[in-house]
Amino acid sequence: MLQNYIVDHIGIAVSNLDKSIERYYDDLGFVLHSRETLSHLEVEVAFLALPNTKLELIMPTPGSSNPIVKFLSEQGEGLHHICYEVTDIRAELASLKSKGYRLIDEEPRPGANGSIIAFIHPTSVSGHVLTELCEYP
């Protein structure tokens, strides 16, 4: 199963979403593509549109205790993950699992912008990169 992996976005953990959106727009001209709260993941996310991919700014929702809170408290803001768009996420997860990859999500769950998503554990991925797959309807 060798699908074309497209970089859907690069995830960046931030502590102040409004301020980051403003800074990226004012200083670098990056335009807001979409913004939403993913309640089940306890995060608020904003996507900045670049010509060939997107940045995803991720902030924990108030009172949450998810991995982004841990990430921010342990190492502060910073590069968090790469998300690849694939055409058949379930087939890709099965393929990776058969190759010994450790899946954080065995089954896809709802993501941003109407996608379904699944995370692969960074210890499985060369270069120790937290890796997300997404599929759009």
Added chain:
Amino acid sequence: MLQNYIVDHIGIAVSNLDKSIERYYDDLGFVLHSRETLSHLEVEVAFLALPNTKLELIMPTPGSSNPIVKFLSEQGEGLHHICYEVTDIRAELASLKSKGYRLIDEEPRPGANGSIIAFIHPTSVSGHVLTELCEYP
């Protein structure tokens, strides 16, 4: 100065370049785009071509004492930087400097694939992202 920033590549620090290239190819189908040693930066880099951008795998050359060595010893392999392609790197650096950004490279220096590059200090960039600019001839 609001140029179109294109994500040229996502930089990932690795400890074994051959193994990482092999893993990304065998498991995910990512094809090697180019590979070279940048002696003045004391790194060997490999670019993997994706449909819309590239991954850059970065490994210190033997005996080097550059920031990648420090990065690997402090936090291990992982996401390292984002590089944006711009059309006029000197103009962009001047613009960022005027906005208070801390430049690691005041003047561009030779980078991979015939580019000229300059790094911006992560403390200046929202989300604390080590940011590289590159310009191709």
